[in-house]
Amino acid sequence: MGAQRSALPDLVDDSPALWDEGFGKAARGLLTGGVRCFAAQGFHATTTRDITAAAGLSPAALYVHFSSKEEVLFEITRTGHKSSLDVLTLVPPDTDPATHLRGLVAAFVSWHARHHVAARVSQYELGALTSEHYEVIVGLRRRSTSVFHDALTHGITAGAFPDADAHRVVRAILSLGVDLVRWYRLDGADSPEELGEYYADLALGMVAAAASRRAR
């Protein structure tokens, strides 16, 4: 590896499908190029010229579409967080709280698997955002966390789940979803959907374990 590992890898996730249709082809190419560069070498070591080169555009092209390298990162991070929140809101409500929680975990996990490179950039480069942009992302993260928290506390209130520490269990469930961006590969053993279903089962096991801990 060494030098080879630092070379710009092919983008082996579905992030090119993420970008808002309101962006033209060049801007979408710059966002995809930004994902590849930031994933390979980090935000701080990436130049705007690296991004335009990855997109096959001239060095000046970035400033036609974005005000700065940071704005490229913000748009990637905002889109990633918004998209992973959107898939949660699309999970149909279910009268059985366990079925609903399973659906949320499966959706969150399979989104992160399918978009694991863009998700990795969105998770690991937050420190490079301006304070205003960071606050926007924190707001989106709070909304995702709330969806899980509400589903869990609803199930506890309805008596479908035993009493558990919702805050800590949700944090652990989110860890399962987020950490996979570190190791997941689309050509590995599990499809995004298979991993989602598997982790949905594990999440329900954590809820049960957390409740029995509380009851001790």
Next chain:
Amino acid sequence: MGAQRSALPDLVDDSPALWDEGFGKAARGLLTGGVRCFAAQGFHATTTRDITAAAGLSPAALYVHFSSKEEVLFEITRTGHKSSLDVLTLVPPDTDPATHLRGLVAAFVSWHARHHVAARVSQYELGALTSEHYEVIVGLRRRSTSVFHDALTHGITAGAFPDADAHRVVRAILSLGVDLVRWYRLDGADSPEELGEYYADLALGMVAAAASRRAR
């Protein structure tokens, strides 16, 4: 945040306690300085001058102790992985496989909480290592994974755990331990030991859920 968030943060974990006693005071200061710099701005954007400044040493001091910036990263990453493996080997064997697995998870999780900044650098900057150094780290990671895998399969063979997919469950358990380096703070609600005990319960819940999934 913004500019403030890019400033070198105080090191709020116990990584200065990690370094081998064979290193002198200056070398240990450079390793701690490396952790702070790499955590704040990433390996590629950190200069050797940043590291010596963080250690309060002259710019040339780094090359007295290390051959390169990459060697500083390797020593941090090697020490982190070796130390988190060592705490696993110190967990006493137990005739009850569940007690043993609980002890392993608690030790792994509390180590990552206590050393979360050095652990974050060790996890997120692997791509910057040379291929030879990367292989050393992969070997240490395999040994940690094997400790969990052996404990789980031993419990399954002994009939203490129901039949579960050990590979996938171990990967999920490791995710709980690793992902906390992204959000854990030593001044938060849970001490490293409390979080370790909590996650040990969640891990046993995942084992049970994975087994019941297999039985379906």
